[in-house]
Amino acid sequence: MATNARAAICRGNSEPFAIEDVELAELRPDELRVKIIACGVCHTDMAVRDQQLPVPMPVVLGHEGAGIVEEVGSDVTSAKVGDRVVMSFNSCGHCPSCDIDAPTYCYNFFPENWSGGRPDGSATLLQKGEKMNANFFGQSSFATHAIAHDRNVVKVPDSAKDLPLERLAPIGCGLMTGAGAVLNSMKVRKGLPIAVVGVGTVGMAAIMAAKIAGADPIIAVDMNDSRLELAKELGATHAFNAKDDAMGQIKELVPQGLGYAFDTTGINKVIEDLFGLLAPMGIVGMVGASDPSHMLKFNEAEFMGGGRRVMGILGGDSDLKHFLPKLIEYHLNGQFPFDKLIGYFPFEEINEAIESSENGTVVKPVLRIAEEA
Ligand SMILES: NC(=O)c1ccc[n+]([C@@H]2O[C@H](COP(=O)([O-])OP(=O)(O)OC[C@H]3O[C@@H](n4cnc5c(N)ncnc54)[C@H](O)[C@@H]3O)[C@@H](O)[C@H]2O)c1
Ligand SMILES: [Zn+2]
Ligand SMILES: [Zn+2]
Known part of the structure; x- marks a missing residue:
């Protein structure tokens, strides 16, 4: 059954992002549905808005999502329902780069992350029954819910159970890079x-x-x-x-x-x-x-x-499943105090958050999308 959600739609740089009703498609066996708690705003989102990257529009962006798993497909092993997860870029798992755990150089990076849908062209997100471009970095997390994949989700380690997800959200892109x-x-x-x-x-x-x-x-x-x-x-x-x-x-x-x-x-x-x-x-x-x-x-x-x-x-040559937990450990022991870069905004203020990044007042804006508790 489709899941109703709200998502910020980007239609280019001549109009602001607009938060609208959408529906998530049904999960495939290797996919997870994540309730998004927070998502960082990154320059790559703006590069797409400005059409410097070949991502089809209109589109739901957001690629630094963190949230709680609500449903998993039958083949998913990276997390289970109720787990707290962070998301990063997706990769195919079966190319010469993925074979040597170098997924940032996946031969199928474009279809897996920037094509607006799954690599087979199917939609992960719909609006009024029509395909909406999404699956951005295998997530599209400027939304209340996102479909992610077994390969781009990392379960937050138990050692970090007291760290809020809104702080961990940006770890899977610029910080990792x-x-x-x-x-x-x-x-x-x-x-x-x-x-x-x-x-x-x-x-x-x-x-x-x-x-x-x-x-x-x-x-x-x-x-x-x-x-x-x-x-x-x-x-x-x-x-x-x-x-x-x-x-x-x-x-x-x-x-x-x-x-x-x-x-x-x-x-x-x-x-x-x-x-x-x-x-x-x-x-x-x-x-x-x-x-x-x-x-x-x-x-x-x-x-x-x-x-x-x-x-x-x-992507800093990151093998997600090992490197993100390592960065979280560095944060926990005080060696990676990235929280000093973050400024928080409510989801409704997504356009103000983007503006703060562009005018340099906030290094890393993070959108608060839902309460964690
Ligand atoms: N390769 C990757 O995997 C990867 C991943 C994430 C981001 N990026 C890219 O990396 C870049 C940096 O990302 P960010 O989020 O840190 O951006 P940012 O805008 O926050 O940081 C760029 C900084 O460069 C400074 N700057 C600009 N021109 C300068 C100059 N001539 N001399 C000295 N400083 C100058 C700016 O003042 C700013 O502080 C972006 O282009 C982004 O798209 C690449
Ligand atoms: Zn990014
Ligand atoms: Zn690959």
């Missing part, structure tokens, strides 16, 4: 210098992870001074404003070069400048969304001669 880039992708070594350019959610998570890894110094760069202050609270040893020749200041601070440079801005000039600051064997990790027409240029001899690397990173 920044922390994973440092700990999984670049495998930052103790004692080596790192610079993080752009300290929004992803950059702040990278700073906290760099501290966990023991990097030194940890340099934050942004144009927003209050974000730079917060970055220092979270572990940055130095903070430079991009308007004040940050690259020159980094060069002066670490004349031997950077072990790691992490870019979240997606600006090609920034990435090229960072490449020029690398020590031998240094790595530039890049995650920022960029203009699809942009190209990067760097010196061939420096690239080869120093064994330098330029690394594209998706």
